[in-house]
Amino acid sequence: MLKLSHSDYEALRAHGEETYPHECCGALLGRSMPGGNHVHQIVRAGNTRTDRAHDRYNIAPEELIKIQRQARSLGLDIVGFYHSHPDHPAQWSQTDFAEAHWVGCSYIITEIAGGKAAITNSFFLSGTGEEDKQFLDEAIEIEIEQD
Amino acid sequence: MKIHIPTPLRAYTGGQPTVSVPGATVGEALEQLTGAYPDLRQNLYTADGKLRSFVNIYLNDDDIRYLPSKEATATGESDELTIIPSIAGGCCSLTPLPSH
Numbered sequence: 001m002l003k004l005s006h007s008d009y010e011a012l013r014a015h016g017e018e019t020y021p022h023e024c025c026g027a028l029l030g031r032s033m034p035g036g037n038h039v040h041q042i043v044r045a046g047n048t049r050t051d052r053a054h055d056r057y058n059i060a061p062e063e064l065i066k067i068q069r070q071a072r073s074l075g076l077d078i079v080g081f082y083h084s085h086p087d088h089p090a091q092w093s094q095t096d097f098a099e100a101h102w103v104g105c106s107y108i109i110t111e112i113a114g115g116k117a118a119i120t121n122s123f124f125l126s127g128t129g130e131e132d133k134q135f136l137d138e139a140i141e142i143e144i145e146q147d
Numbered sequence: 148m149k150i151h152i153p154t155p156l157r158a159y160t161g162g163q164p165t166v167s168v169p170g171a172t173v174g175e176a177l178e179q180l181t182g183a184y185p186d187l188r189q190n191l192y193t194a195d196g197k198l199r200s201f202v203n204i205y206l207n208d209d210d211i212r213y214l215p216s217k218e219a220t221a222t223g224e225s226d227e228l229t230i231i232p233s234i235a236g237g238c239c240s241l242t243p244l245p246s247h
Contacts, residue, residue: 023237032154056237061203061210064231068151077154085238096236101201103155128158129190
């Protein structure tokens with residue numbers, strides 16, 4: 001199960017609405033716990049696929065390095081990523097699967113329908129490497145912050 | 148020098164996020180790393196010894212693929228290597244949903 005705060009959940013969905021009709025993307029910083037990944041912070045990233053940003057995303061390695069440093073400085077790890085599917089379901093695609101290499105991490109996908117965030121799903125990349133990796137449906141537990 | 152290990156590869160370094168290895172060059176440091184943790188090798192390199200296309204290795208802020216001397220680049224004790232798999236993907240335009 002993936003845990004994240006209500007504010008982070010809303011923020012990553014809002015990111016997809018802002019970049020519509022293009023895909024948004026970002027990273028999930030947190031900790032890997034026995035029961036699943038626990039997100040403490042989300043980090044927006046730029047989509048370098050300007051050639052076809054409506055149906056592809058890529059985070060520049062240089063930006064990933066900075067995000068990893070940020071996580072380390074906070075005592076956190078990269079535990080997953082998020083992106084949006086403009087006007088397509090919140091299900092992983094063959095491209096998503098082929099390009100997924102962070103085994104043990106969570107991949108959140110939000111459907112943005114006509115500019116509004118619709119369904120948000122998470123998929124856990126299970127396995128030990130490229131040969132046996134697979135996406136598993138992963139429940140999302142949203143934590144409501146106390147004021 | 149320090150080598151930072153990304154989350155998915157820590158299963159092969161005993162859970163360690165950072166490994167310190169000796170090495171006068173990038174290549175020597177990576178040899179030391181895969182010598183100490185042999186299971187890492189197949190996750191970093193193809194069967195013919197080439198760095199997997201989705202694996203990026205940075206010497207400080209520079210991708211080693213684009214360094215003039217590549218893996219022969221000299222390193223110092225304070226340099227850091229970071230291994231970072233790529234992150235990409237995208238939606239389903241090649242397999243559109245059937246219309247209703």
